[in-house]
Amino acid sequence: MGSVSHLGYFGERRGKRTNTFPKGVLLGAVALLVFAAGAIVFGQTTGIGVIKHRAGVPVAIRDVTITRTADDSVMVKDARNGVLIAAYEKDTGGFVRGSLRAFERMRMVAKVSETAPYRIIKWEAGTVSLSDTATGERIYLEAFGKDNAAAFEVLLGQRRGASQ
Known part of the structure; x- marks a missing residue:
């Protein structure tokens, strides 16, 4: 062979x-x-061609707790006094509900408390951000569209000043 x-x-x-x-x-x-x-x-x-996000100083801050109930409703309460700010029944509050899901996942991965408050901040530049006080994550909501940012801005109510 x-x-x-x-x-x-x-x-x-x-x-x-x-x-x-x-x-x-x-x-x-x-x-x-x-x-x-x-x-x-x-x-x-x-510095040419670089885009920097300049939000300025906070003009309104509110700490809120966002919880999901057994019937899949979402309750938004003021973290300081427990007053109900908003309630979203099942199939309503789409962006608030979706944001909650994303933050719940981050908290699960980080193994932190689910009861820690979230912080909604309206910045001097007009942008609105949502921060997780437990994980330190922050998202600027305008990235998801003005209507979605407005859904969280409504939760700020008439709060003004960084100390509130």
């Missing part, structure tokens, strides 16, 4: 070049990486 090179395929390949990766594609990828790194360094050193 002959060697493997006599089985046909390898015998036909003898003397032929192997397939190589196209050099143009490789050089293009390297050039793209160098350009991207250069653009990042340029932007960080000069």
Whole structure:
């Protein structure tokens, strides 16, 4: 019995070049990486092309507890005095309910108390953020649209000043 090179395929390949990766594609990828790194360094050193989020100082703050009841209603209460601010029955309060689900998941992963309050902050620039006092996570709600941010801004009520 002959060697493997006599089985046909390898015998036909003898003397032929192997397939190589196209050099143009490789050089293009390297050039793209160098350009991207250069653009990042340029932007960080000069500030040109960099977008920074400047919220300013808080103009209204309210700590709230958001809980889900057995019938899947969501209750929003003032954390300081326990007064009911809003109640969302099943299939209502879509964005508030969805945000609660996201924060519940973060709390579960971080293994922190589910009863810790959330902090709603309206900033000087007009943006609204929702913070989790237990995990330290904060989301700026305008990223989800003005109507969704307004759903939380309503929960601030007439509260003014950073001490409230």
